[in-house]
Amino acid sequence: MRTTVRDVIAALTEPAGKLEQTVDGLLFGDPDAEVTGIVTAFMPAQRVLEEAHAAGMNLVIAHEGPFFSHHAAFAETIADDPVYRAKRDFILEAGLAIYRLHDHIHRYSPDGIADGLLEALDWNRFRVRHLPAAAIVEREATTVRTVAGELKERLGLPVVRVAGNPDAPCRRIGLLVGHRGGGANAIPLFGSERVDLIICGEGPEWEAPEYARDAARQGRARAVIMIGHAESEAPGMRLLARRLAAAFPHLPVRNADEEPVFAWI
């Protein structure tokens, strides 16, 4: 049974319907090429691409683009950069296909990236709402510190960043994956959704975290935990790999292990 890149793209995009505007697309490769294997990844890092190629898997499905920006046009501004050029040349020489799956998977119902995080945390049982940019969970009363420990254990994280009072009680939590941790997304949820805690990937440090700091000073139980952009979205790409393995059982499919982009020194 022959599966083309185009077949896989159809399976990836279908659940989201037609998007008017999107950064998603086949960035490299031939849509009519036969797929020899699929690797999913949050980030199509140099290592991920090399390992896919070495394993004879020629389609990489990545949540972010390969060239260090949400916007593909950024690559034009670093056209002479040796890191960019070596990565691009490797992709071309290896004949890899890279499909960026960002907007579509966020438009799955529920959001495929948030869904993966909830599943990795075993929190689907706590989910009470799924807003476009946030999942709301409600659980037995606990503390921010206990939740931080649970996040580290379940997601295998060495450390998380906590703003606000770590010993404050929490019961209702808003999850905002990726770069949705900015103040304009996060802060209103304390009111509209009565959350006690925001868990997010990343966001400007002087927005929601400073809000949580002031809330703590005022004696209010409103806190923010930032777990990292990749850390919050990689589980969604891992879940996607399992779904693709079920949809294309004759193809090798795996998720690229995520290594932290930062060392904490």
Add this chain to the structure above:
Amino acid sequence: MRTTVRDVIAALTEPAGKLEQTVDGLLFGDPDAEVTGIVTAFMPAQRVLEEAHAAGMNLVIAHEGPFFSHHAAFAETIADDPVYRAKRDFILEAGLAIYRLHDHIHRYSPDGIADGLLEALDWNRFRVRHLPAAAIVEREATTVRTVAGELKERLGLPVVRVAGNPDAPCRRIGLLVGHRGGGANAIPLFGSERVDLIICGEGPEWEAPEYARDAARQGRARAVIMIGHAESEAPGMRLLARRLAAAFPHLPVRNADEEPVFAWI
């Protein structure tokens, strides 16, 4: 000798000249009020405001605004939020004047915030260029890890985030304070300024840090250290306090101690 809020603002803005567009301004208070004391701070956090008031100091000069966004209009979207309301009411009842000094101090020559960071690191002796958004320093050859240790020691930081190979050599360094650590600012400096290392406050995790990760995979000595937004800019406000103390020797002037907005758990 009577000093008004207006007098202090004139001293703060004069070195930058007239700016066409700015977020800077007197957010609270009467420009003709007599100043009883000046507190400088990266962030006019609830604690900073309470301590200024308790000390009888009625003018706070802060780099960021009090309401969790670069844009003052954000406050209108959280008009019913209890944290916002309690903070605003405290400011009004205390009769505090708050002047936001963001754009002007960045336009000092050299940038007053970057200058403060260089001074805190004792790196002014290494400075070779001062670009609008970055200071370039050149020093004896060392490693990224050694620089990370120096940053922690000199700035009193418990941890920094390092992307790329920590054991890579480095000699030329670009410093980007605050939120300037995005890929579009940081990545071109590896080429145009031949830096080996970018030290920044914060920036999107999947831009410059992922570039450094790929560079390391390719065996290139290009790394990124993120020290934190407040951590990178607070030294500039501390330097400002010393300058104001010299300019207004009859007034009590102090810089509010910076406490980290995050706990690392």
